[in-house]
Amino acid sequence: MKKRSARKGRPAKSGGGDFWRLRLYIAGQTPNSIAAIANLEKICEDKLRGKYRIEVVDLLEKPQLAKGDQIIAIPTLVRRLPPPVKKIIGNLSKSESVFVGLDLQPVR
């Protein structure tokens, strides 16, 4: 996964040049899961418009996927790109912590 983006020339990259692939693990439509989806969409629209893709994985439907990303908590957000992989657990209600957790540069 790391290799894929290597061609772009990592040393020269600035915060704005990356594409964000985010995966959100939920387990059914629980209040926390619904909140997490809404919070994430808002943050992405605010900070990463046009440069992100969110994939929501419901573990009740695909339990076998929990192992791959070492999921124990629900909801868990995994930043798959840009590297390194990062994880944030919780309903993402504290947007400041989400910025920090995702390494989102403050918008200039």
Added chain:
Amino acid sequence: MPSTRPKAVHTSLAKTPTGIQGLDEVTGGGLPKGRVTLVCGSAGSGKSLLAMEFLVHGAVRYGEPGVCMDFEETEEKLAANVASLGFDLRALAKRKKLLVDYVSIERNQIAETGAYNLEGLFIRLAHAVKAIKAKRVVLDSIEALFSGLADSTILRAELRRLFRWLEDHKLTAIVTGEAGTSTLTRHGLEEYIADCVIALDHRVTEQISTRRLRVVKYRGTSHGTDEYPFLIDEEGISVLPVTSLSLAHKAVTDRVSTGIPALDDMMTGKGFFRGSSVLVSGTAGTGKSSMAANFTRAACARGEHCLYFAFEESPSQILRNMRSVGIDLEPWARKRLLHFHAMRPTSTGLEGHLASIHKLVKRLRPSVVVIDPITNLVSASGVYGVKSMLMRLVDFLKVEQITSMFTNLTFAGDPQERTAAAVSSLMDTWIVLRDSRPNGSPRRELYLLKSRGMAHSREPRELIVSERGLDLGHVPAHHAPATAVTGSSASAE
């Protein structure tokens, strides 16, 4: 003498056997079925091994597949760790008998923002349980969650929910926990476990390590609160149950020859009771080992298996020395009727010795066991420890109907002599050998100080050791009887 210790008693509570030697006896049948058991102990105390054995035996012997959620080791590492015990986790996994799920929690990778629960863990566990129709579950060590997740309020609530989930799904589970400084586990897991708590301990004193297991709590089952020694070797864990003394074994009337016809004559012509314990004590060179070897030979000649524990000399030394007094043991060793087991007294603690004696006896099922000598154990561990070890050993051998002979080296006027007196109370028969020089010529004398449950001669005899073997001669009548003390006068000392 502490006589009747409570033995684990069977109750109506359903149990799940662990398959671990001794543990099922101690717990009266195993772990509470469909409940969660906490196994706690310090690092290296054997928690993970106990848990894995529970799973592997479950899968192999009891047809109960098992899931291990391992928070510490990867599947590969775990498989390598237990491979030395002959467990093939990969083969079991292939046959859907066992499933290991490595759960990695790296705190520095995880940020927490807002409310969450551990549903992911539940889903993984449920998925694994369903995949192999598991009946057993191990969570090793669930405490890793505490270092991985910051919100301990959520965590504790979720743990409670997890244990309840396991019980709702009728899974028999072991969770492991690291020993804390003032609590059983570092994070107080014992608060959540109502049914069964087992503590493991690994102590090293004077460079000798001893492992112990204690059943701290077992709801609905009376259990011994004793610490049971256990052993970890190439076959895994074996726990030594302490059986209750004097009640379990039935008295036998069957007799076995001492190997010396004249000595048999002193015991109504028949020798020791089968399954009884015999102490042979004496100063250096009085023929203790010869007596033991002679007894061994007689048993082998009857076609019985003998197990000879040598704490002083190597088997080849014993064979050579005995040949010089006309006792050739080699043919019996070759025929595999006689098994030697040489051990250095300081190689392990008493519990360790007891454990390995236990195991060998269980495996070889001998009719006769010789421990030659117990003296060296005393010097390594002290009188009290040896006495309680011997009490358990004698008791165990009795239950197994094995006749045992213990030799003990005494020094005239030495506290060791008191050892013999202390230990002799455990023994059914006590033979004392000593040197005497009535008229300047050395002579070995034999006294049959006691022999429980039978009429026996108290006449002092001369022990004749020659290249033709052992025999007894008569001591001139005017010679003064033994000064060795026995019974109440011994305890009065």
